Amino acid sequence: MQVIKDKSIINDEWSLIRNIENSDPIPDGDVILPFLFWEANREKLINSKDKHAIWVDGSIETESIANDLKYFIIIALDFPTFKDGRSYSHARLLRERYKYEGELRAIGDVLQDQLFFMKRCGIDSFKVRDDKNIEEALKSFKDFSVRYQAAADDDATISSQRKFK
Amino acid sequence: MYKYDNYDQTIVNERVEQFRDQTRRYLAGDLSDDEFRPLRLMNGLYIQRHAPMLRVAIPYGLLSSKQLRMLAHISRKYDKGYGHFSTRQNIQFNWPALETVPDILADLATVEMHAIQTSGNCIRNTTSDQFAGISKDEIEDPRPYCEIIRQWSTFHPEFSFLPRKFKIAVSGSKGDRAAAMVHDIGLYLVNNEKGEVGFKVFVGGGLGRTPYIGKCIRDFLEKKYLLSYIEAILRVYNRFGRRDNIYKARIKILVNDVGQEEFGKQVEKEWLHIKEGVLKLDQKEIDYAKSFFTSPTYSKDAVDDTSYNEAKKSNKSFLNWTTRNLYSHKIPGYTAVIISLKAPDIAPGDATDEQMDFIAELSDLYSFGEIIVTHDQNLVLPNVKQVDLFLLWEKLKTKNLATSNIGLLTDMICCPGLDFCSLANAGSIPIAKQINEKFDNLDYLHDIGDLKIKMSGCMNACGHHHVGHIGILGVDKKGEEFYQLTLGGSSENDATLGDRLGPAIAKTDVADVIGKLLDVYVKLREEDERFLDTYRRIGITPFKENVYASN
Numbered sequence: 001m002q003v004i005k006d007k008s009i010i011n012d013e014w015s016l017i018r019n020i021e022n023s024d025p026i027p028d029g030d031v032i033l034p035f036l037f038w039e040a041n042r043e044k045l046i047n048s049k050d051k052h053a054i055w056v057d058g059s060i061e062t063e064s065i066a067n068d069l070k071y072f073i074i075i076a077l078d079f080p081t082f083k084d085g086r087s088y089s090h091a092r093l094l095r096e097r098y099k100y101e102g103e104l105r106a107i108g109d110v111l112q113d114q115l116f117f118m119k120r121c122g123i124d125s126f127k128v129r130d131d132k133n134i135e136e137a138l139k140s141f142k143d144f145s146v147r148y149q150a151a152a153d154d155d156a157t158i159s160s161q162r163k164f165k
Numbered sequence: 166m167y168k169y170d171n172y173d174q175t176i177v178n179e180r181v182e183q184f185r186d187q188t189r190r191y192l193a194g195d196l197s198d199d200e201f202r203p204l205r206l207m208n209g210l211y212i213q214r215h216a217p218m219l220r221v222a223i224p225y226g227l228l229s230s231k232q233l234r235m236l237a238h239i240s241r242k243y244d245k246g247y248g249h250f251s252t253r254q255n256i257q258f259n260w261p262a263l264e265t266v267p268d269i270l271a272d273l274a275t276v277e278m279h280a281i282q283t284s285g286n287c288i289r290n291t292t293s294d295q296f297a298g299i300s301k302d303e304i305e306d307p308r309p310y311c312e313i314i315r316q317w318s319t320f321h322p323e324f325s326f327l328p329r330k331f332k333i334a335v336s337g338s339k340g341d342r343a344a345a346m347v348h349d350i351g352l353y354l355v356n357n358e359k360g361e362v363g364f365k366v367f368v369g370g371g372l373g374r375t376p377y378i379g380k381c382i383r384d385f386l387e388k389k390y391l392l393s394y395i396e397a398i399l400r401v402y403n404r405f406g407r408r409d410n411i412y413k414a415r416i417k418i419l420v421n422d423v424g425q426e427e428f429g430k431q432v433e434k435e436w437l438h439i440k441e442g443v444l445k446l447d448q449k450e451i452d453y454a455k456s457f458f459t460s461p462t463y464s465k466d467a468v469d470d471t472s473y474n475e476a477k478k479s480n481k482s483f484l485n486w487t488t489r490n491l492y493s494h495k496i497p498g499y500t501a502v503i504i505s506l507k508a509p510d511i512a513p514g515d516a517t518d519e520q521m522d523f524i525a526e527l528s529d530l531y532s533f534g535e536i537i538v539t540h541d542q543n544l545v546l547p548n549v550k551q552v553d554l555f556l557l558w559e560k561l562k563t564k565n566l567a568t569s570n571i572g573l574l575t576d577m578i579c580c581p582g583l584d585f586c587s588l589a590n591a592g593s594i595p596i597a598k599q600i601n602e603k604f605d606n607l608d609y610l611h612d613i614g615d616l617k618i619k620m621s622g623c624m625n626a627c628g629h630h631h632v633g634h635i636g637i638l639g640v641d642k643k644g645e646e647f648y649q650l651t652l653g654g655s656s657e658n659d660a661t662l663g664d665r666l667g668p669a670i671a672k673t674d675v676a677d678v679i680g681k682l683l684d685v686y687v688k689l690r691e692e693d694e695r696f697l698d699t700y701r702r703i704g705i706t707p708f709k710e711n712v713y714a715s716n
Contacts, residue, residue, distance in 0.1 A: 045246075058404070061404075064326075081202060081386060082200075082203075082326070083286070083326055084326065084408060084555065085286075085323075085324070085325065085326025085403055086403060086404055086408075088322065088323040088324075088325075088326065088403070089323055089400050089403045089404050089405075092323055097438060111200060113187065113200075113204055113328075116322070116324075117320075117322040117325050117326075118322075120322035121322050121323055133195075136195075141184075143179065143183050144176060144179050144180075144183075144320065145175060145179065146172050146175050146176055147320065147322075148176070148316040148317060148319050148320070148321075149317050149318075149319075149321055149322075149412040149444075150444065151322050151323065158172040158173075158316070158441075159316070159450055161172070162170065162172070
């Protein structure tokens with residue numbers, strides 16, 4: 001499976017588990033689990049795996065996962081449709097408020113024309129929708145060379161670069 | 166006015182290229198209709214009844230003569246030779262071809278203009294007072310703050326896919342001419358007890374199918390916290406605003422559901438995290454924005470002119486025009502001139518390419534090359550010397566631009582309606598025409614005086630009918646156009662939503678019903694009472710009786 005990470009395309013072995021009951025057995029291998037499943041099986045998981053990855057959608061408040069961030073090497077943020085912009089706020093909160101430093105991955109309806117915004121909010125890996133051209137999608141990062149407002153990326157803003165008289 | 170530096174110019178240039186590529190991919194079939202829609206909307210491009218409609222941003226309504234000439238050029242080259250000024254101080258072109266839109270944007274970029282975020286579920290053009298910088302009751306010029314908000318909100322990465330559109334208005338005067346109470350965020354520049362100037366913050370106002378007046382969540386916000394506070398509001402809204410139902414997705418619904426006090430608490434809680442962070446405004450940033458909104462060099466002898474008063478005495482039509490179409494200026498000897506785009510024979514708010522070029526020339530001659538678009542869909546020359554008024558009026562007359570009706574019955578606000586818009590249930594422009602035909606006696610109109618008629622062709626309320634003294638809403642009844650009237654609305658400091666008069670009326674009866682409402686007013690008004698004041702004093706019953714008794 002290909003994902004964009006740090007602005008280049010890489011092969012990635014993590015598999016995303018979309019549907020699972022909390023009572024189901026824990027899947028083997030590198031899996032991205034729904035946060036609610038992870039939470040329900042917290043103790044078992046912490047004892048059996050050393051790498052943890054979860055996914056959340058906009059309905060799960062960032063505050064509710066904030067205490068467990070130290071376990072996660074990947075947090076995948078779901079965009080059920082690209083028009084659902086809640087995960088932009090969650091990405092910024094994770095990076096800026098809770099200082100999450102692991103991988104933040106966009107999953108779901110992830111399309112070229114939103115990658116620039118997602119990256120600015122702190123998302124650093126992208127599972128572009130399967131039917132879309134992932135090579136083309138890379139171009140999005142170059143859409144704008146300057147930005148007016150600060151976000152989770154560390155690029156300088158225009159007002160910080162302006163030489164005020 | 167604000168001047169782009171290299172950074173501003175780079176952003177609009179890069180936007181042109183981005184949209185050119187998006188359009189290419191759409192036309193090549195790489196982007197579906199559904200995927201392209203939000204992209205084009207964030208560039209102000211709708212697919213309408215006959216053709217695409219392109220909405221171009223006019224930040225807080227302010228245009229240079231050079232920019233207005235470009236709008237004339239665009240209407241001539243890419244459209245049918247006219248443009249429609251909107252109630253949010255923007256301009257709309259009704260007939261451009263999709264393929265040419267990237268070229269239009271490239272032309273706009275050459276005069277520091279764009280169509281960024283003029284539609285879509287994002288932060289829209291920040292609007293303000295058309296008399297900013299010149300009115301006597303101004304506490305502080307709101308435009309530098311509008312510009313600061315414009316820059317912060319442009320391509321905001323977190324807030325480009327909000328639950329719904331988001332509109333901010335800033336008023337800098339005691340009298341609210343920015344309709345701030347009916348915006349998602351309404352900001353008023355106010356003095357606190359110490360005499361410092363800051364913002365009073367309202368949220369959750371709006372029209373549409375569920376109209377609300379904004380609720381105050383902060384009495385005084387220091388200027389340096391302007392952006393952090395707005396960002397906190399937007400973040401709470403982006404996270405918790407409803408996304409399951411387009412009609413319940415505006416912030417007003419969220420504010421109403423959780424309650425004014427609780428919503429305010431959530432904002433304050435979020436704000437505490439970010440208020441001292443990178444968004445805190447440096448005084449230098451504020452001063453930089455302010456440096457673009459300085460007064461022109463007024464001439465000291467403007468006040469000595471006597472010819473203006475002489476001309477008023479000797480020419481009744483000129484006198485009529487000066488009574489309605491001028492706005493009192495803070496500098497003696499100067500006045501703001503309101504150019505009516507409500508001549509009886511044109512669609513309200515429309516201007517031809519020739520008129521736009523002509524107004525640009527007049528603004529160079531008489532008003533330091535600036536023009537302002539008003540919420541009422543007229544244009545303002547903000548700094549005209551009294552001595553020039555007579556000549557200016559004579560020139561305006563030659564292009565059908567001197568209709569003496571500002572604030573009168575025929576100065577209607579009107580959306581494009583069924584003639585252009587794919588959302589509309591009923592026509593607006595034909596009703597405007599019907600009203601103009603019935604009320605063609607200027608003496609009668611002047612006698613009726615201040616009267617705001619606002620008309621929308623559907624409940625999305627682009628014509629702001631809820632806040633019209635008389636509001637007219639087009640509805641569809643089994644395929645026929647009917648009109649629902651409301652009375653007593655206002656979008657000013659005393660903002661109120663109009664009351665429903667009664668059952669909707671047939672298309673052919675609208676002007677006659679307005680006549681009946683005015684008969685009641687003329688009969689029962691006291692001295693200099695406006696229609697709105699009479700209505701507030703006597704209530705809806707006498708109006709209702711006169712309209713429906715005879716039917």
